[in-house]
Amino acid sequence: MPKSLAGQMALLLGLALLVAQIVNFALILNERQKLTLAQTQGPAINRFVTVATDLRQAPAEFRDAVIEDNSRRGARFAIAGASAVPVQAQRHPQIEARLTQALATAGIRAGEARATEVTERRRPRSGTGKAEEHRILILSARLDSNAWLNGRLVIPRPDPFLTLRLAAATLLLYLIVLGASSLIAIRIARPLRDLARAAERFGGRGTPALVEPRGSADLRRALEAFNAMNRRVVALLDEKDRMLGAIGHDLRTPLASLRIRVESIEPESERQRMGEIIDEMATMLEDILVLARSGRSREEERVMDVTALVDALVEEYREMGHDVTLATSAREVLKVQPNLLRRAIRNLIDNGLKYGESVSISVRRDGESVGIEVLDNGAGIPPEQLEHVLEPFYRVEESRNRATGGTGLGLSIARAVAENHGGTLSLDNAPGAGLRATLKLGPTG
Structure with a gap:
């Protein structure tokens, strides 16, 4: 973990945003894929159901005309005795279920529905140019015991850059939000860093170390309170120095007076003992004053x-x-x-x-x-x-x-x-x- 507040906030926000963006990317990609499938497969299924409905309503002698009339614009239909989708082919159960449901909605009860997808290379109608790959959706439905309606319909190719574009958009959004969050974290942490530096520089001497109030209203109030506290502390220390100076001055004078009076005391041994006590008191007083003032020496x-x-x-x-x-x-x-x-x-x-x-x-x-x-x-x-x-x-x-x-x-x-x-x-x-x-x-x- 980073040691600074801005670093920790950026890391935590980055991790939270990363998880959120990954989930969001997965959901959007899934929905877009479903939409793409609906847009590519839906029209083909609807067209197949329309042909099946027309065949059901048309007299027997006009069925070939219905098939021929609908076999255009990338679609080919035929009625055969067997399905165009082999049993062993790679089938699509979801498409088959949708096809069965669409036929039932149109009032057609299909004995069985099959669906598969293949890729074919076709040349343009002009006969010239490079062959292109086409996705062919093969649909087959058994309309009665002897007849299958088979359809080969060209469907649009899926967007090959769909995942890449979604990933790029997700990454861009992630970077924008993370960048904005990091700037906010830095803006919040900068006044706190100034506060820490001012506290470290505070020595109790001279002008108090003040911090320029900035940032949000809460931070400004905290910095203003810190500045006010600094002023009060310096004022108290100044008062303490003045008090110690007065104590030292008031005590040195009586000690000097005592030393003068001790010089006339007899016997000499008693005079010497009293002088040592006075010296000890003076030395202790000096040490106490030095210790008390050492942190605020002028x-x-x-x-x-x-x-x-x-x-x-x-x-x-x-x-x-x-x-x-x-x-x-x-x-x-x-x-x-x-x-x-x-x-x-x-x-x-x-x-x-x-x-x-x-x-x-x-x-x-x-x-x-x-x-x-x-x-x-x-x-x-x-x-x-x-x-x-x-x-x-x-x-x-x-x-x-x-x-x-x-x-x-x-x-x-x-x-x-x-x-x-x-x-x-x-x-x-x-x-x-x-x-x-x-x-x-x-x-x-």
């Missing part, structure tokens, strides 16, 4: 070398004394949001260093996408938890200590950044190593 996309961006991050970690390496990778250019992408890669590196001692990174192209693979040498993650760790606030390490368990938002932020770039984030346990995180970025811009 950062402009830029075409840049992703491999160079990763290499710069690796150098930063190496300068801080971490064992982070970048495998030799080709230059891969992609249209990205640099700050968001850096945040996602940092989260993956931090996650690897938290549960392992070293991290290796590689950048490679996969068709139209670019994949950034971050591999650590830790213990990995149980297979049943690989999908759950991408959920916000889910942590494999059950403690609330940020030093060991974190906030549970790092991988969620990385996945949101990947989806914002039209890609995905996948996790798997590498054989003999640790956890492998693959950040796949969408098609190049």
Whole structure:
């Protein structure tokens, strides 16, 4: 089955029309054949019955004159002691039945009726020219015990192109109806295709992706409703961003005030503990805001070398004394949001260093996408938890200590950044190593 709506409608309509046209063709052909037989055989039977009636009414001395008078214009009649149709000849029961009925209607009771058809080649009356084939209908009826009326009547040849002309007309009608149906299906499917594309392009940023209302009244109403829904969704997301910005601003100020007040608290161990709690709250607040805004980042996309961006991050970690390496990778250019992408890669590196001692990174192209693979040498993650760790606030390490368990938002932020770039984030346990995180970025811009 075709995948598109227009293709499926065209296929189903085509099959339905094909069956209907085949049935219609068979019925019309059967009726036309019956009509042709009636037009060719009917006059011959009627003429034979007329001659039989004249013979019945004529005195015995005038019967030869009746036979001679009717034996013209492609017909030959004779009275004989035997039928002109042999018993072993290929007879036509239907014609014989019609002949018997016609004779009975004329008041003539025939003892037996026979009919057959032969083909003869005859030259024109002028005696010159090519011989032509003629269909001869031989009719024979026993009028009494000793006399048979035999007739040889030339009947028109059936139209040799009847089936071909009917088939051509049926095919033409089929193509016209199928073509019109396909155009209607395409006209219906085109607005739906535009609707699907607009929904796929919708990112919640900037101007809503609107669809031009067209097509039937039902489709126009659906498209207008979709456009109105897009506007409402964008308005709600804008309101959400404003609310998050206000929350972030309102919470950062009290946290900064608390940090200043904590500096004067004694003893030092208590001051240090309170400072760590404030830092954890500030970091968690920042992670929550980044995750909430990642799908609607206002950062402009830029075409840049992703491999160079990763290499710069690796150098930063190496300068801080971490064992982070970048495998030799080709230059891969992609249209990205640099700050968001850096945040996602940092989260993956931090996650690897938290549960392992070293991290290796590689950048490679996969068709139209670019994949950034971050591999650590830790213990990995149980297979049943690989999908759950991408959920916000889910942590494999059950403690609330940020030093060991974190906030549970790092991988969620990385996945949101990947989806914002039209890609995905996948996790798997590498054989003999640790956890492998693959950040796949969408098609190049």
